[in-house]
Amino acid sequence: MSLADDVIDTVQEHVIEEDVQKDKPLLVTDPEGLRDVMAEAQDAGFDHLCFVTAVDWPKDEIEDNAAWLGFTEEREVEDPDDEEDEDATETVPVESKGWHLDDVDDGLMEVVYNLYSYDEGDHLAVQVWVPREVDQCSVPTVSDLWAGANWHEREVFDLYGVTFEGHPDMKRIFxxxxxxxxxxxxxxxxxxxxxxxxxxxxxxxxxxxxxxx
Amino acid sequence: MAEQQTPSEQTPKRRLMTLNVGPQHPATHGVLRMKMLLDGERIVDAEPIIGYLHRGSERLGEMGTYLQFIPYTDRMDYLAAIHNNMAFVHACEKLADLDVPPRANVLRVLAQEINRVASHLIWMGTFGIDIGAMTTFFWCFRDRERALRLLERMTGTRLTYSYMRFGGVKHDVDEDWIQDTREWVDQVREGIQELDDLLTENDIFVARTKGTGVVSTEQAIDYGMTGPNLRATGKAFDLRKEEPYASYETYDFDVPTSDEGDVFARYACRMAEIEESLGIVEQACDRWADAEGNHLSREVGEGSSQFRWSPPEGEAYGRIESPRGELGCLVVSDGSNQPYRVKMRAHSFSNLSAISELARGELIQDAIITLGSLDIVLGDIDR
Known part of the structure; x- marks a missing residue:
């Protein structure tokens, strides 16, 4: 059992979604659970925080990419009106990353953390999806867990407008x-x-x- | 520019002084500003101010095709442009599960290791200036110039190479180039032997660097420091060994470490790394003639097919070992021919973030060489 599975098991109540992203496990959590998840991951042995960054998803972009992001799903139509077209599918909106497409106003901001364990050689990606409106776009800081997160969070604040609550020096960096x-x-x-x-x-x-x- | 401030609480009779080092200052290796609060010659607090070279490269990357982002990567860490190309291409290839022919991998290793030697030499040269040793500067630049000439013949340019392509490299090299590279390896061996004689046993050099700017392994990991800065604290971690790419697992080399974590340890690590890199270059030269395949994967091809190439939808993080540490690239693709998001994980950015803690309590001249020993490149920090 890998280190990432251990962490995912321990913080099960905060896990919204788990997935595999290329070669590494991915864990999606919410802002309330982020600190528990990160502290648990650090305790478990993920000692290296590679980077913190954000990806901006305005609503029209989410709609364009809804299929691979998981916001919609192809389902077979149960009772096709047309008898001949039995394999007909329809696109149904589903919940993904803790969000339903109908509940999203302006769009979402994906905040990404990449963790690595020097001893085990394991990776873990942690994602938090928050509303992208500047006044609501905030996640708790992890700069007290990793000193290196301080600058990374300032960079994300500067370039993306994500506020990190509890950060000791939340100001622009570039x-x-x-x-x-x-x-x-x-x-x-x-x-x-x-x-x-x-x-x-x-x-x-x-x-x-x-x-x- | 200096101005006087309120007296410190600990030493009532002393006055603290704020000193601006930079942004135009030779010791900052680029446009970095350090705001230092001094008590005499001792640093009470140091705050690095960055952003003078911010060009928004990552945002620019979203506005062109995948191939068009490669020249931008050159201009981030301009002393190790090949590694920047490699990090981006590596992440894209990872996302697309694209295989690279063995011949292209040999060429990638050759380019990267020559660039690594050139980068370490320029560090050693400029670091020499930081501590007042002028000779090292000339000797290092002499050997670096030879490396640049080789890279110019290989890639077509001296500094901004844009050599990597999706699934391979831009062109192959010829037999003459391989011969000249072997000669260059011997020349650099002699060159670093001279440097070794000049510095390693030099009383002044040792007195200045031993015990200065000490970083512990815990501190280095806490700040996300990687590369020679981490290895100088005794942690043998090298991505070429731990997460091999470009077939590094088939080469025979060591990961040099030192235990002290001071400026001298970082110098010794880089010196030993040049030696290892030269060994890898020799091995790659031996393999070149018999390496199978083309310099580019047939799956992608050359010319306009490179321009049109894009990975499928998804997100991938690829990282490589550059001369300064872990250089990574996060690519998010929406399936179109332009990246949705590219993020470069800049090694110098994390390495520099520790400087406030390292400089606190040090003498100002020691802080300058501690800063120099971290081997930062501002183009990479600001992006």
Whole structure:
């Protein structure tokens, strides 16, 4: 039995979905269960947190990719009206990653953690799916479990607008402090330029091309 | 620029000073700014400020085809461009379950190991400058230049190679190149012997580096530090051994480690790694003539079929051992010809995140060489 199975067994009440992603086990949990899952995984021997990142899924993208993401399922039509077409299938929305497509407003944000155990050589991917609206887009921090998570979470906050609750220093890491928007989101306007200028010894951001550089 | 601040509580008569190191500063190896709070020459607190080279490469990757992202990877860790190509291509091939012919794997190993030696040499050269040793800089750059000439003949460019393709590499090499590579291996062996004589027993070098910037194995794992920085703490972990790719499992090489975890240990690790890499290059040269298959998988092919190639829907994380540690790539594909999301797991990013803790309590000149010894590349950190 692999290390990942141990973890999945122990935190069974927080497991929304388990799967195999290429060569590694995948565990989907919710923001409430994330800290328990990660602490349990660390105790079990997953000592290396490779990275933390996010994948942005606006609603239209989820609809386009619903089949392989698991949000819809092909089912055989039980009583086909047309007798000849017995193998007819219909696409039915089903719950996936803890979400039903009808309950999703703007879209979802997939937050991904990749864990590795130096001793056992096992991988475990942990995913949390949260609403992508900036005010609701938050998951608890794991920076107290892995010091390395601190910067990774700041990066995800900066580029995707995911807030990590309990993070000791939740501020932008690459972009200037008062930059508007989160540049890696799918709906970020890449055509609109923002400029930097200096006021009272502090770098500030403006959209006025004449004012900044 | 320095400004005076409120007196510290511990030492009422002393005044703390804030010192900005960078963003334009030779010791930061790129555009990194360190905001240091100093008590005399001792560092009370150090905060690295990054983002000056942020170009949004990952976002750019979502806007082109898979093949079009390869040149962007070159410009992340520009000192080990081959490894960046490899990490991305490796993740895509993993997602598509694409097999690579043995000949392409030999070429991949040759390119990667030559690049690894070049990268370690440039580290050693610039690190020499950090501690005031000018000669190492010239010697290292001499040998690195020879490596770049080989890579130029192999790939067509000196620095931004874009050599990897899905299912193989761009072109094959010829017999002359293999001969010249063998000669180069001998030259570098002599070169690093000279460096070894110059530095390893050098009193000044040893006094500066032994016992400075000590990292424990627990600390390294906590911060996600990988590569020579992790191996210098005594942990023998190398992805070429643990999760072989490009047929590394068939090559005979050791994973050098040191136990001390200080700056000198990191230097010794990299020095020993150059030796191992040269051994791998020699083995690959021996295999080249008889290696089966083509330089590219027939499944994908050349030219426009490379341009159109894309993996099926799904998510995969592929990682490789670059000169600086674990370089990974997470690829999410929606089945179209453009990646839905590419994430590069930057090795320097995790390695640098430990610097605040390492610098605290150190003398400022020791912090500079500790920073230098982590071997960071800012293009990789900011992406």
């Amino acid at each position: 972009m200037p402090e008062d930059w508007e928007g989160h540049p890696h989101r799918k709906d970020y306007d890449l055509g609109e330029q923002q400029y930097i200028y200096r006021e009272d010894g502090i770098d500030k951001v403006t959209k006025d091309a004449g004012k900044g550089w």
